[in-house]
Amino acid sequence: MQQSEQKGAPGAQERAARQRYERGQQRSLIEALKRLVPYLEGLKLRWFFGMLAAIAAGIIALSIPVVLGGLVDDIEAEGAAAAVVWTAFAVVLGLGVLEAIFVFLRRFFVIPPASDAETNMRVSLFERLVGQSAAFHGAWEAGQLQSRAIADLNMLRRFFAFGSLMLLTSSITVLVGIGVMFSWSPTLAALFLCAAVPVIALGPAFRRKFVHYSRSAQDQAGEVATKVEESVHGIRVLKAFGRGDWARSSFKEEAATLRDLEVSKMRTLAKFQMLMVLLPEGVLAACIFTGLYLAGQGDLTAGALAGFFAMAVVLKQPIEGIGMLIGMVFMAKTSIDRHIDVMDVEPDIVSPAEPKTAAEKGLVELEDVHFRYPDAAEDLIRGANLRIEPGETMALVSATGGGTSTLLNLVPRLYDVTSGTVRIDGVDVRDYSLPDLRSRVAVAFEDPTLFSTTVKSNVLLGTSHQRDDDDPAHPSRDRAPSRDQLDEILDEALHTADAEFVRELPESLETRIGEEGLSLSGGQRQRLALSRAIAAKPSVLLLDDPLSALDVRTEERVTARLREVLDGTTTLIIAHRPSTVALADRVAVLHEGRIADVGTHTELLERSAIYSRIMKPTPPESQDLMDAIPADEDQGEAADPAVSANTEVTK
Amino acid sequence: MSERNGRTANVDDAHFTDTAALDLSKITPPRDEDEFAHLRGTSAEEDVTFTKAERKFIRRRSLSLLWRASAGVRGKLLLTAIAVVVSQGAQAATPFIAGGLAIDWGLPRLMDGDSAGLWVPALLYLLCAVTAGVLLYWYTRMTAEASQAMLYKLRDEVFRKTQALSLDFHEDYTSGKVISRQTSDLEALRELLDGGVNQLVQGLMFMLFTTIYIWISDFRSGLVLLAAVVPIIFLGRWYQKNAEVAYRRTRISSARMIVHFVESMTGIRAVQAFRREDARSRQYRKLAKIYRDDMVRSIGLFGVLQPGLMLIGNLAVAAVLLWGGFRVLEGDLGAGLLLGIVLATKRVFQPLDMIAMFYNSLQSATAALEKVSGLLEETPKVRQVKSPQRLEDCAGDIEFTDAEFKYSDDGPVVMKQLDLHIPAGQTVAVVGRTGAGKSTLVKLLARFYDVTSGSLTLDGVELRELSEDDHHRHVAMVTQEAFLFSGSIRENIALSRPEATEDEIIAAAKAVGAHEFIMGLPEGYDTDVNKRGGRISAGQRQLVSFARAFLADPAVLILDEATSSLDLPSEQLVQQGLERLLGNRTALIIAHRLSTVSIADRVLVIDEGQVVEDGSPQELIDAGGYFSKLHSAWSATMGN
Known part of the structure; x- marks a missing residue:
């Protein structure tokens, strides 16, 4: 049932997803809605008017049959003239036009601001995401972000423009209807209210189950989107090895999971909806029994019994609708949770409160720079020191995977150093x-x-x-x-x-x-x-x-x-071969996370064994030589600083 | 990965996997007989307005896809519809039981001391309630199952189609568009499928019964109803025409928004490094605003349709009342009957609301289906012939005869009249300027494209006629992009041969010198490469990519600039592994490094789509042409 449990040991991404899931489960609906307040600025007043229009339309819809009854009675009355018919016509026409107008107004008031709220949330999400560091984007799957930006927010718009209004008007109708029922017969009305007891009792269990499926399904939709994205970006590799079928089967697995979750979700909702039909109707059957008995005893008039059931018929639709609308509330809540998941992550790389600046010369200094990827066990850069003079071209050389690209990313703060400092023109890059x-x-x-x-x-x-x-x-x-x-x-x-x-x-x-x-x-x-x-x-x-x-x-x-x-x-230029090094005035050798040596190409070839191994490897002639080539110096067992050739250079 | 495949096999129901009927390209007529050739596939995807005939064509295509997708669940849908009718019937009966049966029939009997008057109505009511409730549960579930089954099938087919389409398609059609087809477009369809059938059936049934009742009671009022149909049709047509365009716009603007989103997130490092956060956000805001406006416009149309229908209905009610009222005055009509008819007239229009909602989701879904069906109508340029030839064992003998290639019919010839024979087991280095056509040559061999004229054979079998399975088994290519898929390193290596054993995977990694760095990763071969292999350096990715090729163990190996990001020691390791691997294989190596070329038996120099030099490295050096100059340049840099 729960994906992460099937897949064996959960990876970092799954752990994070699990945590987000749980945070969502703990957050109440009210708390979730409160978080949306900033987006609903322009919506509130118009939403209120929209609700008034919806209620007005509802009242007219309810009143038309009543009014019609009265009018027909008038026409039937002795000595009625043509004027009575015209009056009746005018009243019905007027109410009919008003009903249409109110229905129009409901949408007119609510749709544009709800769409604005949707758009604002979407843009805020985007703005937050482009400000997030590379580390954040490495941890989040693209499809998860995309499904939050589109499908979730569409859901929220529908909830605000439609679901929330309908839920309120339905609830009001039901409450008023039950009040009217009480006026006909308190006994029957009390009996009818009993139907609410199981609904309230089973509510939390339903909620838990439905929210679980709704959240899982929405998360799974993100997984599906991720698979799609990956299969298109990696299309050349898939084609080169003819692995389209493999990609398809792994996509199908995700899509099937999504399908199953959606079906489970709807099944849960269907059960609840069944409850919302069975219970009131079942209780009404008991009401018929009791009502007839009471009427038989003379405790209730036939008219009151008829009135009670007429109201029960009116309430049928809104009560049934409430089941579906409650489902919508929870899906909306899931969407809010998923939105908050992303919005609550503070970007870790931001401008300082009081930025400094310096005249632009181009002096770059690295001082005891350490760097470790968020979930890695040890540092990749372990105390690098380097100074590049203004205007100088420095080549940076290391064995494959030695951390050169990582080091480069630290300068424009695509990642931040774990400790130590990177300075440009004397100012810490984190101070700009x-x-x-x-x-x-x-x-x-x-x-x-x-x-x-x-x-x-x-x-x-x-x-x-x-x-x-x-x-x-x-x-x-x-x-x-x-x-x-x-x-x-x-x-x-x-x-x-x-x-x-x-x-x-x-x-x-x-x-x-x-x-x-x-x-x-x-x-x-x-x-x-x-x-x-x-x-x-x-x-x-x-x-x-x-x-x-x-x-x-x-x-x-x-x-x-x-x-x-x-x-x-x-210029700092990462080089893997002499032809690129040729561009540089000097070369820095990154070895085991430190700058092992700095010098010209010729100097280094003479004095640095590490450099020679990288730039002028002896052509391996036999299998044995494989072992001599340090392919994993940087990532291997923790290096002993005393042993490594660590000629730190700071001019 | 084998474990994954095992699980996939368990994915239920056989009919879910059969998507061939959804491949619309299979029913596309030949281009010259096709008056709608300009609309086929994704070519008209960004267009908004069409002629009448074009609209009809597109609409038919969308609906045909919907129909095809419903294969296998049609029975279910029919049952659902029946369940809806019965459930609605049971629900509709309850007022009569409560009113007529209980009060008019039951109460007098009860007064007479007959207890049947008490329990008959109560039990009947309960029966109806249970029927209605249980069926409601059942059909809601059925609907979800049917709609999810259809969506699953469509998703699968869209995925299969995107994988099948040739590279030139993908170069234009961005991943964001594919994602938008797979997500927001199918979402629009889901809204239709989830609620549509119920709404439609409920509404139609109700209207039908009520209309019959009115006609039987008083045909004159029936005439009023008939008259009301005229403005409804006009309103409906007005709505359809506008909604079609409006929803089409929303599909386009939604796709643009998604494309922008996906691209910004994929390229986040470049966005940040070049300080484009603000510019990108502004652009996104613009796109989101356009989408919002399109959306509001299309919903706004429905906002006119719905009260419009209501207005027509209410006018009809008033008209019935007016006409009937006068007839009551004249004594031609009973007042009670008039009340019944007027109320029925009011009720007959109520389901129009539901039907309008169905119509609205249908419009939105059709617009989405337009895009999806267009994509499914795309024909892959490279595809398997009907009865492909098998090639059990392959020596690796390659022959180009008069082979020509251009990307499109009217495009320039990229590769001209090539005659080239590469005997089995030969290692051929392909060199030339960037963009000279080296990649084209090998991509033809990898069947990323097919030759446009002439022939290309592998062991004497025309490549176009060779079965895909055999082709992929015998020819493997290591591409420039060493793309890693999310999952473990092991899974990524095993990509080329999912059935490979652990030992084989490790052996492949060792052979290219990737084993050491993999063992240095936190969880060795189980390390998750994370999104797009961000943690793994470019060189390491290339090593994994090489390991894949080793594991594939093909008869023909193609390396397309596959060593560019490796440092010299790693390259030498690869080189060394390569020499062992290449032993009895045919290899085509595009390289710009001398070291790679040095292991070649033969060198081809390509320029402007033609082979300009061909011979052993030594021969070419002696001949003093392009290769010879290249060689001296290489020697110079190596000696630096």
């Missing part, structure tokens, strides 16, 4: 405002993430291009270039990265590149990502193995141009 910091630093990532927009927009991502003037990240330090300057920047960036192939595309720079630029080759994407970093004109440029997918001649060209452009820009 994020826009300030990130406008000083530009990164070309190892996997070049491109967006499905034009080539131009992709390359100019870090500039003022397509940014509103009041965008807080808009360059404020007199750096907003004009349109012509932007074009120049674009040309220069494309030229430097040898990405001029884009001009050959069908619509040149205005060509929309597919999702993640998948229609381009790896090398092409990489060059666009490189030109994007260059176009941002940062004082600190971080390049994560930017030339890896380039062929050797392109690499040569790009290298030569980069050398010119990088002049004056502080």
Whole structure:
């Protein structure tokens, strides 16, 4: 029944999901609703009017039969004239028109503000999510976020615009109806009320069960979305190995779980609805028995008995409807819980309250930097020290998986150091405002993430291009270039990265590149990502193995141009091979989480055994050599600092 | 993974798995005979207005999909409808039992001392109540089961179709769109399926019975009802026409919103590093606002339809009263009967509300089905022929004859007239400038695409005619993107051969030098790679990806720039493993590293979609062409 129990040892994500589930179970409906108050600002008054309109429409609907009865009696009366018929016609017509108007008004009042509330929640969710750190996004599945942003909020809109009103009007109708019943016969009305006792008694059990299924189903919908997302992003791998069927069967498993949960949810609701029909109707059968008996005894008039049952008929629909509406309340509550889950996570990487700033030179310093991934057992970076002078180009080298990319992410605060400091121009990166910091630093990532927009927009991502003037990240330090300057920047960036192939595309720079630029080759994407970093004109440029997918001649060209452009820009470049290192003035070797050595390529080849192993490995001739190559130095058993070659360099 | 497959086999009901009938591309006529060719598939997905004939075509396609999806649950749906009718009948009877039977029949008998007058009505009432209640439970459940079964089937088919579609489709059609088809579009359908049938049947039954009663009682009032049908039809048509467009807009704007959302979250590092949070949020706000407006507009249409119908109904009531009133005055009609008829007229229009709601969900669902059916109508460019050839054992002999390739009929020729024979067991390095067409060559072999003319054979079997299973068994490709799926490292390696044993998986990892780093991870092979392999470095991902290829153990191995993120020691390990692996296999290696090329028996230089140099590495170096220059450049950087 509960997914996580089936899947054996729960992973971190499942544990977190379980915790969220439980927090939701503990939160009361009122508490959940209270959390929505900020979004309901514009809704309250109009919702109130909407409710009035709904009640008015309900009263008219109830009164029309009564009025009709009276009117027909009048027509029947002796000596009635045509005028009576006309009057009756006018009254019925008037009420009929009013009923339609009130029904119209109910929607008119409620729909727009409910939709506004939905939109506000959606946008707030998005704003919160783009402000969340990379660590947050690593822990959340994309599908879970997406289902919260769309399906859950649609649910809430329906609840506010429809469910909540109907529930209130139905409840009011039922209460008034029962009051009227009391006026006909207190005994029968009291008997009728007995039907409520089992409903109230069974209510909590139903609620628990229904909320469980509703929450699980909504969570599962997110899992399904995640599978879809993954299967599309990984389509090339699936196709290369012909594993579409495998992906499909694992998707089907999730989809089947969703199906089963939804069916279980509806089954639970159906049971409750059955209760909502069976109980009142069953009690009414007893009322017939009792009523007839009382009438037979002469304790009740036939008219009162008829009146009592006429009201019972009127109440039939609202009572039945309440079952469904209560289900809706709980689904809405689940949606609120799921919304809160995300909104309650405070972003861990934010601008400080009183940001500092400094004149832009491009001095980068790492001081005793430690870093550990949130659920990892030990530090990946274990006290790195490094100083990169303004304008200097420093290559960062380590064995595969040595933590170089991680170290790079610490500079623009995509992750925060666990301890120690990263400073730019003498100021701790955590003391800058994020826009300030990130406008000083530009990164070309190892996997070049491109967006499905034009080539131009992709390359100019870090500039003022397509940014509103009041965008807080808009360059404020007199750096907003004009349109012509932007074009120049674009040309220069494309030229430097040898990405001029884009001009050959069908619509040149205005060509929309597919999702993640998948229609381009790896090398092409990489060059666009490189030109994007260059176009941002940062004082600190971080390049994560930017030339890896380039062929050797392109690499040569790009290298030569980069050398010119990088002049004056502080650059940290992750390199896996000598050709990339060639760009750098000096090389830093990251080994076992520390900077083991810094020097020129030639110096290091001479004095650093680690560096030589990485950059000039002896071609392995036999199987034995495999053991000699340190493939897991960084992640292996805890390194003994005394043993490791730890030549910390801080100039 | 085997455990997962085991569980999948248990997923119930055989008919759930049969989705072939939902593959609309199979019933698409040939393009030149197809007057709606421009609407086929997803091509008209962003269009909002269509001509009458086009609308009809699209509507028919959507409804046909709905009909096909209902296969297997139609009996259930019919039973549901019957249960609804009986349950409603039982519910409708209760007022008569309470009123007529109890008071008019029971009470006089009771007064006469006949106790039957007491318990007959009470028991009958109870019987009706139990019938109504139990059936309500039963049909609510049945509806949910039927609707979920249909959705499951549609989800599965949409998934299957997206997997089957060729890469060029995916390059345009973003993952966000697929997600939006799978989530919000199917959600719209669910709303219809969950409530629709009940509403419709309930409403129609009720209207039918009441109308018959009115006609029998007084045909003149029946004529008034008939007259009311005219404005209802007009209103209905007005609504349909507008709602169709409005709901179509909401599907489009909802998909755009989802695409933006998914892309922003997937690319969050780039968004943050380039300070696009605000710009992206603004853009999202814009899209959400458009969606909101479209949504409010479509709901607003219903907000006119519903009171409109009510107004027509109430006008009819007033008209019946007016006409009947005068006839009562003239003595042609009994006053009691008039009251009965007027009340019935009021009631006859009540279910219109429900039917309107059904109609509303139908409009919304049709708009969603338009998009889903369009996707299901897409034809994969690469697909298996009807009776594919089997190839039990494969040596790995590859032959291109006059092979040409272009992405689209009117597009440029990407690969020109290629004649190339790669004998079994040869290791071929493919080099050339970025974008020269190296990838195209190997993608044809991996059947990401099919040659547009000429032939490409594997062991003499035309690749297009080879069964997919055999093709995948014999040809494996390591792509540029080393994508990791959520799950453990073990599952990710075993992707290429789910039945592989633990030992085989570890052996594959060891062979490419991935074992050490995997053992260094917190839970070794069981480590969850987390979302999109964020924790695992690019180089490590490539190693896992290589391990996959090793495990696949294919006759033909294709490496598409698969070593780019590896450092030299790792690359050497891979290289070393590769040499052992390649022993008797055919291999095509796209590489820009000398080290990789050095293990090749033969080098092909590709430029502008043509093989411009072909020979052993030494021959080409001696010939002094492109490769020779490349070689000196490599030597220079290596020697640096």
